[in-house]
Amino acid sequence: MILTPLTLCLLLLALWAVIGVAGLARPTSLRYVARTLYPLGALCGIALAAVAAVSITWAPERLVLPFGLPDLPFHVRSDALSSAFLFLLGAAAAGISFFGAGYFRSGEGTAPGLLCLQYHLFLASMGFVLLADDAYGFMVAWESMALTSYFLVTTQHRIPEIRRAGFLYLLIAHLGAIAILLSFGVMQGGSWQFTFDAMRAAQLPSGWAAVAFLLAIFGFGAKAGLVPLHVWLPEAHPAAPSPVSALMSGVMLKTAVYGVLRVTFDLLGEPASWWGLVPLGIGLLTAMYGVVFAAVQTDMKRLLAYSSIENIGILFTGIGLAVVFHGAGMAVLAALALIAVLYHALNHAFMKSLLFLGTGAVLHATGERNLGRLGGLIRRMPWVAWLTLVGALAISGLPPLNGFVSEWLLLQAFLFAHRVPQTFVNMLLPLGAAVVVLAAALAAYVMVKFYGVVFLGQPREAALARAHDPGALEKLGLVWLALGCVLLGLLPAPVVGLLGSVTAQLGVGSLPQGASPWWVLEPLPDRDATYAPLVFLAAIVLVVVLTFQLVGRMFHRRVRRGAPWDCGFVRLDARMQDTAEGFGQPIRRIFQSFFAIEREQPTPFDRAPRYSIVVTDRLWRALYLPLAGLVQRAADAVAWLQQGRIAAYLLYSFVTLVTLLALVL
Template sequence: MDSAPLLGSLYVAVAWLAIALLALISPGNAFFARHLAFPLGALAGLALAAFGLQAVWSPAEQMTLPLGLPDLPFHLRADPLAGFFLMLLGSVATGISVYASGYFREETAGRLALIGLQYHVFLASMAFVILADDAYLFMVAWETMALSSYFLVTTDHRQPAIRSAGFLYLLIAHLGALAILLCFGVMHGGKGDYTFDALRAAGLTPLWSTVAFLLAFFGFGAKAGMIPLHAWLPEAHPAAPSPVSALMSGIMIKTAIYGMVRVIYDLIGGVRWEWGILVLVVGAGTTLFGVLYALMQHDLKRLLAYHSVENIGIILLGLGMSMVFIGFGHPAAGALGLIAALYHTLNHAVFKGLLFLGAGSILHSTKLRNLNDMGGLIRTMPKTAFYFLIGALAISALPPLNGFVSEWLTFQTALQAPVLQNGVVRSLLPLFAATLALAGALTAMCFVKVYGIAFLGRPRESGNAAAPAGGYGHDAGNMERFGMAWLAAGCFVLGLFPTSFLLMLNRVGVSLTGQGLSNEALESNWLWLVPTAAAQASYSPVIFLIVIIGVTLLAFLLVRHFYHGRVRFADPWDCGFPDQTSRMQDTADAFGQPIRHVFGPVFLMQRHMPAPDDRAPRFSLKIEDRHWYLLYLPVARLVGYLSSKIGLLQRGRISIYLLYSFLTLIGLLVFVR
């Protein structure tokens, strides 16, 4: 049983591949894909979570697969960091797979078989990314992951918008992959050995290790969705079917965080504080940008995608602080920052998965994705509404759910700032904490908007059609509900029992930085979360929850006991104006109006206001991302220009091409002798 976690994880990944292939059989009715593939995939995910958990607590182990190219076999390794991410992948994929088995039930057989294939190849490739112990297998798995998710994004490829979203995704994914490849090239330094062990031992000069860091940060950042490489997220996430959006936003962008931590902390090593400052600045920008643009959206899935951008920013803030502390020689505070970042990674996977599944249930049942058309869904879909509320409270970082714990840990990391020697950096760290505080409060506003507009209020009429009398849609099916309940339970477990996860992450921190949390932090029992010392800070979510439920119940009982429970039902107060319609409610765009007012310069707005004497007044508002005009379109034009110049070389005549070959040969002979 020595190599149980590694071997077990390998079996799970192979099982996912097998399920992918089996999904293709009996194409007539896709029996396997319809009824068995996704539940089996979910079971495999559960097993992977268990193996991952085991790997965190076991010593690192390696193995070599007799696969790959001659003299270039695949190497696998399971250590605490990989184990943590395997657990994340397995546990979140379990919920999403169960949900998917309900969600995809009505697909036609051909499409279903293809989805089943791509979905499980996608899962397996993510497992291999985490298990890989050489650059070769890592890149193969990384590219498989990009391609399989590309095909999933373009499931509805007949729509041109979805095809172009898929193209953008593929483009940025490959830019990132190129940078990662170059990063491995820099670290490898021409020795011909691409195993991670060899890369670890490379011993780069500070200049080259900074180059490697920049390439890794850029490459993995492109996959994670940090600015300015975020443009694919709000396009690709809405285009994909909802369980796939949940997988991509919940897990896939986390593999980029895994890659970042693995390469920067483990392979390059010798973390410098200047790198941390860069990560912090980018992280703060990403956080604020993501949440402000999320507040402007009225397409539910686009909004969630922008929140993924924001949360990647929060993770980067944690990582950046950790790098600053390690760079200045305070590994204990550095470990705390790393733990906060990884905890947020796991939390975001859970609640963002849950929110995307909820959005999927709304889309499935009502065919609506524009918030401005929804309203009153809590009456037709009460159970979905309940799970979505948990996700919304969790992402808004409200105690006692899980989002709060990781933001709390990030704040505690920032509050370690007085130990730093450099005065400028010391006073900068709290400013990044201020960014985090602002983003947290803005997130709460955004989810009040989402929940209030979609689930509360009265059904709005869409376009000219009146709203249906009984409201829109019906509640989600059993499988969908189970998937959401699984992740909602995750929000509670991660929020209420943080200490056990803290101990787990501490092992990851020790394995990467050589030092973990203080003894006082490690000896606290499950009830108390203590990051450094009890006199400095402590938090007990269980007591918190018990007290809040207790006093709420006490208030209820006291009121009921001393007074009465009499209720009369009436129409809402109409302020003396009886002809109220549901269109008089706030819309999603109206809710964002204060933000447009306060943060106006951030947005690129085109607003058309009707004149007072307009007979048919129309109001229109278009908000665009500045990055398109400042970065993407100039780069696209430059590429177009360069290719048109290079195109001049192509004359289409054999003799000219032969001349090129001849000149190249001469050139080579001159230089290479």
């Protein structure tokens, strides 16, 4: 076998699977499984990322595997798009695996060895999703991804809520899978060949192409967590162990983005301009929905899950924008929007994994997920606190970290959207930009709440005093991801250059070549818009250091420690700080119509006053419960078939057989 990027990637994926199986050899030995196999998996991830980073500029390469379904060998293909996502998978998985090596302990539900198998099969199947080049291979990988992640979510399967969350996840994942399957069915266009090559060649009537596109948006949207299919996300993420949440949120959601991009820009050929409005509109709604709900959460992992919904919304907004531009024949802007999407996907993989792992470290150190019982951890867990701060600042879209770069690119694309020929579209698009900015600004609010309540202030429980930083492997994982956030933020121009080869290969277009040096990002040279984060960071560090030195030299550096002043109030205690509910109050008030709020307020005469507020999702009651009722009623209606007599069942079989024969003959 010749070693090409594609075969190397396949080998590494196989290696992941082998590592997983090796976990079964001594399933209960924590030292063997966690301290040996997970770091090996992490090294695999680094190798995969390296291969993908090199091969992103290479020509597409394909292969027919000697195995697969009976008579249907799997086709695989690596091109720039899959390389970009393979890089994301490898790089994020490396950090998460390092962390996982220190994190997983025995005695938490599933045995470590079995968990190791599920974990690494999950990684391998995600990789295979990205490489698959026919519908069969894709669906097999997609379903094994869903199944392995289901088992990972239900690691602590003895808790009924976690089983329920896992079931909800599986249900929505399968709804999505059916839609994806149907979409492939439409795209084969009568050739009955389910390779992606056949789909690329098929000439679909525009109506059918639109149907395939909408089915794909629905199917992949279910996996990604688009509103109204988002309900599984805030249930499944807190239920899973933190490295698994990180993997699901950081990487698995991106496979859905990959799927949409693959179908829209590669398989369907020429998308029409108006299609873009669908993901654009849903994306904006999702972004707002996610971030507004994130602001009122009291469980830190649920908060992060909602923040993932927001980011998925922004990604889909970008996809919609790219489709609109592409359909209108504006190649440069389409490329810009698509690069923004890819960049943001990459960024989100790093920052969200980092944040989830940070919560994992907090969870292990304190045993608490509830924001109302945390606080002040920056003094107990400085490593975790400062590294998480990087992630929190990055996801808030603050320069010079990475979240800002993709936001900047997306806004640049939005800013020139008024050249789109359709009048309505070019007037609505600036409003879209406004929503994106609002969501980003709200994300900063959410992150200040998250970080401030968990790490700053006074500890809200006495037990928090015993919290401490995690071990070296966990730190290594966190440092790896934080480093990713910083580097992606500081070196945008090379990254954009690499991602440019994706858009060029997809035939979307490419950005014009500018004359800027490598540290300056200048996507559209004729617009004069530049951004140079390295200079930016250097300047801010220079000013900070200079100010510090000058103030120290000219005056003095004396510091006295004293009790907090608090306007002269002496009996300060931790309960006087804002709780998570309190910090979310302005949002609850301003965006009242999003929520269904149940409030319990004490009267002035209560002896033991209790104040509680429960914020729930309106869609759950308005959409899911009626739907569930409908299904229940349908099931009841069908239930009369169940007679309990063998004769009746035999009759059913007989009737079916006769009908089918009559139809066929």
